[in-house]
Amino acid sequence: MRNRIYADLSAEIEQHLAEKVEALMAEGMSRNEAEATAKREFGNVARMKERGREAWMWPRLESLGADVKFAFRKLRRSPGFAATAVLTLALGIGANVVVFSILNGLVLRPLDVPQPKNLFQIIQAKELWSSQSYRDYLDYRDRDPSFSGMMAYQTERVGLTIGKSVSRSWGFATSGNYFDVLGIQPALGRFFHAAEEHGPGSAPYIVLSYEK
Amino acid sequence: MHGYALVQHIKQRSNELLHVEEGSLYPALQRLLKEGLVKAEWETSASNRRVRTYRITPAGKKHLEREVSSFERMLEGITLVLSPGKS
Numbered sequence: 001m002r003n004r005i006y007a008d009l010s011a012e013i014e015q016h017l018a019e020k021v022e023a024l025m026a027e028g029m030s031r032n033e034a035e036a037t038a039k040r041e042f043g044n045v046a047r048m049k050e051r052g053r054e055a056w057m058w059p060r061l062e063s064l065g066a067d068v069k070f071a072f073r074k075l076r077r078s079p080g081f082a083a084t085a086v087l088t089l090a091l092g093i094g095a096n097v098v099v100f101s102i103l104n105g106l107v108l109r110p111l112d113v114p115q116p117k118n119l120f121q122i123i124q125a126k127e128l129w130s131s132q133s134y135r136d137y138l139d140y141r142d143r144d145p146s147f148s149g150m151m152a153y154q155t156e157r158v159g160l161t162i163g164k165s166v167s168r169s170w171g172f173a174t175s176g177n178y179f180d181v182l183g184i185q186p187a188l189g190r191f192f193h194a195a196e197e198h199g200p201g202s203a204p205y206i207v208l209s210y211e212k
Numbered sequence: 213m214h215g216y217a218l219v220q221h222i223k224q225r226s227n228e229l230l231h232v233e234e235g236s237l238y239p240a241l242q243r244l245l246k247e248g249l250v251k252a253e254w255e256t257s258a259s260n261r262r263v264r265t266y267r268i269t270p271a272g273k274k275h276l277e278r279e280v281s282s283f284e285r286m287l288e289g290i291t292l293v294l295s296p297g298k299s
Contacts, residue, residue, distance in 0.1 A: 051242075
């Protein structure tokens with residue numbers, strides 16, 4: 001059965017080339033020229049036959065087995081190439097692990113709040129990173145019936161002095177209800193609450209974060 | 213239609229825009245044969261050659277219709293994405 005299929009395939013490919021050669025010769029090419037052109041336009045005959053046969057192989061296992069054996073033979077014969085290949089793979093995988101672990105920490109790690117799925121960011125349609133004015137925030141907060149709470153924040157660059165060393169860091173200026181809306185507790189001390197907010201510009205409290 | 217004629221047909225009908233490696237037709241035909249989407253028989257062609265002729269089966273027709281409609285949807289999607297936005 002298999003042999004019959006493979007023989008048919010070979011025969012029809014030979015036939016294809018023969019017909020092509022005839023057609024090219026009819027256009028005025030010499031036999032040699034025609035044969036070369038036919039082969040060139042056909043592509044790699046042996047490769048095409050192999051791919052044709054692969055269609056019938058039991059889920060490619062036959063070809064996989066042969067490939068693996070072939071690969072090992074080749075590698076044993078050229079250890080320099082094998083070492084280069086292994087090194088390339090090692091570096092490639094290493095680089096990807098580094099990138100993934102950074103991404104994992106920054107993006108994929110779930111938010112460390114009680115109900116991360118109920119947390120939404122309000123943006124203006126069409127502008128993905130738009131922010132709202134403080135007055136708009138007050139209106140939204142006071143008139144919105146859908147959320148249990150609404151807090152506001154703004155990223156700020158801040159100076160940080162520890163002992164005698166001064167550094168620049170990122171901070172958030174937030175509304176007083178910030179931590180209550182997120183529903184989280186401090187590791188040490190206490191958070192501020194909405195009642196302790198005295199309008200814009202008042203910044204009597206500070207919360208420090210730390211990296212685990 | 214047999215393999216060589218199929219290649220000529222594709223070239224002519226596409227105004228020579230689709231220039232595939234002729235040989236790659238045969239692995240594709242083998243896969244179609246295996247799936248039962250076409251069947252093949254050795255016949256004598258009009259030009260008196262022994263050629264292996266392929267015919268589409270009913271299952272092949274059904275499959276073709278599905279493929280064409282999913283291709284059209286994909287093309288539509290690509291066209292929409294590439295067309296200038298309205299915003």
